[in-house]
Amino acid sequence: MLGERVKKLTKLMLTGLTMALCVVAFSPTVKAEAAMLQESEPNDNPAQANQLPLNTWVKGKMDDEYDYDVDWYQFTIPKRGVSQIEMIPDSTNTSGAGWEVSVQDVNRHEMLQISGRTAESYKLGLAPGKYYMKVSGIHQTFVDNTHPYNLRINYSESEEWEIEQYYENKNFSNANNILPNKKYTGNMYSERDVDYYRVKINGKQ
Structure with a gap:
């Protein structure tokens, strides 16, 4: 009898402990700080591109003292919206380094480019789909062989931006559908770009 009571008491204690752990693990008041992502080598070509979540900083570096290293990333635009690239030197970087960032569609057509030590691209309504980002160093700016950087693709969903794609793919058949009396924003990303x-206007003619 005593043995059975001990077993029941032990079971109740373990059950209570498990419930307490679950409350701690799933309590909505417990918040975890998201760590910055770290580039993973090798990522020297599109086939090795690191996955880059939207609106998330990633820390990378140029691992070549002769400036030949390049870093490739891949990201996906889920819906119609507006995007912008942001690049800053990491807090540990004292080299005075600069970078060049190129965003390309799946067919390697360049959609935008920025360069410099700290740079922010113009805003662009990239069409939903997969994109690649290439980061390379600007020559004659490095004084060491690490030059870490922080990179982010900012994105927000919006129906008020054009759906941007490579200019040679644009024509009247895939024109942007817009509504009367509503403001839309577009951007000419190159001198050859057209929108x-x-x-559709309802009413009598």
Whole structure:
């Protein structure tokens, strides 16, 4: 009898402990700080590109004293919206280094480019889909062989931006559908870029 009571008491204590641990683990008041992502080598070509979540900083570095290293990233735009690239030197970087960042579609067509030590691209309504980002060093700016950087692709969903794609793929058949009396924003990402829009007007002629 005593043995059975001990077993029941032990079981209740373990059950209570498990419930307490679950409360701690899933309590909505417990917040964890998200760590910055770290580049993973090798990522020297598109096939080795690191996955880069949107709106998330990643820390990378150039691992070549002769400036030949390049870092490739891949990200996906889920829905119609607006995107912007942001690049800053890491807090540990004292080299005065600069970088060049190129964003390309899946067919390697360049959609935007920025360069410098601290740079922010113009905003662009990239069409939903997969994109690649190439980071390379600007020659004659490095004084060591690490030059760490921080990189982020900012994105927010929006129906008020054009759906941007490579200019040679644009025509009247895939024009942006827009509504009357509503403001939309577009951007000419190159001197060859053109934008097409289609609007339907109801009423008598």
